[in-house]
Amino acid sequence: MITKPIDLRADIGEVLLDEPTIQAKILELGARISADHTARPLTLVSVLKGSLPFMADLMRAISIPVRIDLMEVSSYGGTATESSGLVRILKDLSASIEGEDVLIVEDIIDTGLTLNYLLRYLRGKNPRSLEICTLLDKPARRLVDIPVDYIGFTIPDQFVVGYGLDYGEYYRNLRFVGVLRPEVYTDQA
């Protein structure tokens, strides 16, 4: 059972990406995405919950017309869905993406299992194009090779939290990305 940490910052062993670094990268990504999509509006699809801060900042760094939508996919080990044994769409898109240019906005790609499922699911909705933007890429953990169109940072093989990323649903509200001290999760294992 994971207990609520009192001092979030104290549980961080190392700040991997501080707030100015993240924000500068997001401005850069927003400019690139805007330049690459001048002809048509873009639909940003954020994958809850981790990508929420990234989505909020990225959409404001994009200068072309964008629609936004949100999805949530169950994760393996989640108590609500574990009995089913299959990944589930907990929250589906609120509008059709048929014929639209869609950009999936992810917080982190590690194994690629969730994104692989999501891509298959969204392709079935017949978008005109389907691209991926992730703030963090952890290639060392990759099981499913997925071409990613926009990558903010490639990070080392460490367990990171903050800026949307959680451990036991906490730490998402940190304004930076940091490496969680191992004793935090080993104590709670």
Place this chain on the structure above:
Amino acid sequence: MTRASAGSGAGRRSRRAARVRSTVRVDPGLITPAPQTAMDPGSSPDTLPAADPTPVASLAQASRPNFAHASEAEMARILDFYQVRWEYEPHVFPVVWNLDGAVIESFAPDFWLPDLDLYLEMTTLRQKLVRKKNRKLRRVLELYPDLRVKLFYARDFRALMLKFGKLGLVAELSGTSGQVIPVRPDGLATEIDLPIPSPVSPVPSMSEEPSQP
């Protein structure tokens, strides 16, 4: 989720074997197809429904392969969860022959993920023999350069469990404690001296891995 039909499974294995044969320098007859069962999540990328947020297939809990290790069974559950098709030890790749041409050492990756064209080898056991495992993989890739094999170390498995909030299960799913006690033909569990040797290769271990989540 349904088991792949015998016809389609055999066809897939046949196609795969044919593809492997075209790239290797060994007697094609030495590549042994599918000694174990295959699972099909029932929803390939082409058949996954578009508009239904609930996956169509239900997971077949019956007829699972006899996994050699609990970590393999857990990996199978994870792959099932994300609807990634897999087969358990479907192919054996000879790596060492004696002077008579008989195979004396082989490599049988734990999982074959046909849609990803990827073999997955779980090495979550003891650390001492990991160098041997790595050497064997290098030999495999020399002989079969087109193979895509990912070695999944104990640290990878631990990180996966951490990601899914199941770190507490690592101890019982890893190492010697995660090994499945073999069942005698009469159905009774046997007493064993751990570790259990693999049918095709020495049990790997983890001496080269750094400590990771």
